[in-house]
Amino acid sequence: MAEYSALSLLKNALTGNCDWKPAWRKPDPKPAYDVIIVGGGGHGLATACYLAAEHGITNVAVLEKGWLGSGNIGRNTTIVRSNYLLPESIRFYDFSVKLWENLSHELNYNVMFSQRGVLNLAHNPAQADAYIRRGNAMRHGGGDADWLTREQIARKVPGLDLSGTARFPVVGGLLQKRAGTARHDAVAWGYARGADRRGVDIIENCEVTGFLRDGDRIIGVSTSRGDIRAKKVGVAVAGSTSRVLNLAGIGQFPIESHVLQAFVSEALKPFVDCVVTFGGGHLYMSQSDKGGLVFGGSLDYYNSYAQRGNLPTVEDVMSEICAMFPSVARLRLLRSWGGVMDMSMDGAPIITKGPLPGMYLNCGWCYGGFKATPASGYSFAWTIAKDEPHAINAPYTLSRFERGAAIDETGHGPTPKLH
Amino acid sequence: MLISCPHCGPRDLAEFSYQGDATRTRPEPASTDTKAWHDYVYTRPNPAGPHHEYWQHAGGCRAHLLIVRDTLSHEIHSVALARSANASGARA
Numbered sequence: 085m086a087e088y089s090a091l092s093l094l095k096n097a098l099t100g101n102c103d104w105k106p107a108w109r110k111p112d113p114k115p116a117y118d119v120i121i122v123g124g125g126g127h128g129l130a131t132a133c134y135l136a137a138e139h140g141i142t143n144v145a146v147l148e149k150g151w152l153g154s155g156n157i158g159r160n161t162t163i164v165r166s167n168y169l170l171p172e173s174i175r176f177y178d179f180s181v182k183l184w185e186n187l188s189h190e191l192n193y194n195v196m197f198s199q200r201g202v203l204n205l206a207h208n209p210a211q212a213d214a215y216i217r218r219g220n221a222m223r224h225g226g227g228d229a230d231w232l233t234r235e236q237i238a239r240k241v242p243g244l245d246l247s248g249t250a251r252f253p254v255v256g257g258l259l260q261k262r263a264g265t266a267r268h269d270a271v272a273w274g275y276a277r278g279a280d281r282r283g284v285d286i287i288e289n290c291e292v293t294g295f296l297r298d299g300d301r302i303i304g305v306s307t308s309r310g311d312i313r314a315k316k317v318g319v320a321v322a323g324s325t326s327r328v329l330n331l332a333g334i335g336q337f338p339i340e341s342h343v344l345q346a347f348v349s350e351a352l353k354p355f356v357d358c359v360v361t362f363g364g365g366h367l368y369m370s371q372s373d374k375g376g377l378v379f380g381g382s383l384d385y386y387n388s389y390a391q392r393g394n395l396p397t398v399e400d401v402m403s404e405i406c407a408m409f410p411s412v413a414r415l416r417l418l419r420s421w422g423g424v425m426d427m428s429m430d431g432a433p434i435i436t437k438g439p440l441p442g443m444y445l446n447c448g449w450c451y452g453g454f455k456a457t458p459a460s461g462y463s464f465a466w467t468i469a470k471d472e473p474h475a476i477n478a479p480y481t482l483s484r485f486e487r488g489a490a491i492d493e494t495g496h497g498p499t500p501k502l503h
Numbered sequence: 504m505l506i507s508c509p510h511c512g513p514r515d516l517a518e519f520s521y522q523g524d525a526t527r528t529r530p531e532p533a534s535t536d537t538k539a540w541h542d543y544v545y546t547r548p549n550p551a552g553p554h555h556e557y558w559q560h561a562g563g564c565r566a567h568l569l570i571v572r573d574t575l576s577h578e579i580h581s582v583a584l585a586r587s588a589n590a591s592g593a594r595a
Contacts, residue, residue, distance in 0.1 A: 326549035326550075337546055337547065338545045338546050338547070339547070340523075340549050341549055341574070386521045386572075387524075387549065387554055387556065388577065390577055394577070396516050486541045498544050501521065
């Protein structure tokens with residue numbers, strides 16, 4: 085098993101880096117497990133890790149269609165924050181930030197969580213009022229939030245266009261200091277190693293092609309590597325949720341899959357040391373440790389399972405970052421990519437037992453799943469192990485829509501593309 | 504993505520506004536069947552493949568369109584005026 089230390093780095097540097105051991109095994113699937121997690125992304129791996137670490141359930145398999153970390157855990161803009169308005173969201177995401185703060189230590193794996201702060205810019209008095217209200221809600225919920233004036237923002241983020249003649253003049257901003265960024269791939273690898281060393285089988289290139297049933301009850305899955313039985317099957321497949329549930333005979337579900345694009349520029353010297361979001365449109369950006377500006381905007385606004393988007397959204401995002409930071413107009417883009425988002429009907433996730441007996445479901449992350457990874461895994465593992473939700477995921481049921489208890493942070497209603 | 508508007512010819516995606524899944528059936532307004540309303544408002548088939556969906560040529564002739572588009576490849580199979588497509592029962 086791979087262990088990393090200053091000594092091992094030095095030793096392997098001297099021997100040409102030929103002796104590193106894989107961080108997790110490549111086991112063949114066993115005929116049966118206590119728990120199967122479908123989906124080897126961040127949430128699935130975190131769930132497996134917490135099942136083993138918190139609940140002592142180690143006879144677990146994580147089934148991944150592609151390779152580990154090939155989905156949204158490896159293609160996001162790495163932002164971690166809990167600047168929400170509604171009490172359910174504040175409770176859940178603050179819990180997540182607290183797990184993030186200790187994650188490198190817990191996993192003994194450096195996830196490079198950097199609490200560099202997230203600054204939401206407000207461009208008119210109404211937006212400022214809304215942000216201040218949100219900041220008050222965050223403080224009321226036990227979190228942190230600071231309102232910055234334009235002068236304070238000028239000192240904190242020197243490159244911003246703060247002139248009165250800007251198309252969207254900045255009037256202030258809401259700063260969450262405990263928020264920040266993390267190394268997304270390391271989160272997948274850290275949780276994978278943590279799960280593997282506790283006995284969890286991580287099985288890559290193993291696509292679920294159907295569910296094994298005993299009447300209504302799910303008793304396992306058929307896969308491209310044979311049938312595997314399990315007492316409990318957890319599904320954490322993000323943008324593929326509808327496709328996987330189709331295999332279980334569920335044809336209609338409160339999820340739409342949409343494509344979200346993200347971008348990285350060529351590397352710059354240190355330019356901006358926090359995450360900044362633009363309130364005149366929808367844009368969030370930060371600078372990676374390698375120097376590239378990492379940023380994204382809104383969805384492409386149409387249903388899609390293609391992991392690529394179209395140019396109008398690219399143009400829109402570029403015009404926004406140039407409005408915010410005029411000096412980046414001549415920067416070149418290094419990469420852009422798209423990911424498939426599981427957009428729910430109210431913008432909030434679903435972490436629940438069901439919808440069929442023996443099945444457990446974790447989905448609806450819209451485009452905020454990365455920051456939720458630890459809390460999602462923690463509460464999903466809790467739900468699977470105890471057959472009841474943890475306090476933080478109790479509101480995130482599937483039945484909330486028919487009960488009129490939607491958790492609609494932005495107030496957009498059942499219009500998934502707008503969440 | 505280019506969309507061939509029946510009135511305006513092939514136009515850039517930026518001119519169109521997406522209106523979502525076209526296969527949902529709204530219950531009769533007087534219906535008190537909460538399951539039917541829940542299914543209409545909240546659930547979607549969300550297929551990976553051909554998807555029947557409404558668009559509006561908001562930056563052009565403003566016509567509402569019924570489009571069949573592949574969500575895996577973004578290939579557009581057919582474009583029709585929503586009004587005539589619905590009248591002729593071509594809706595999925």
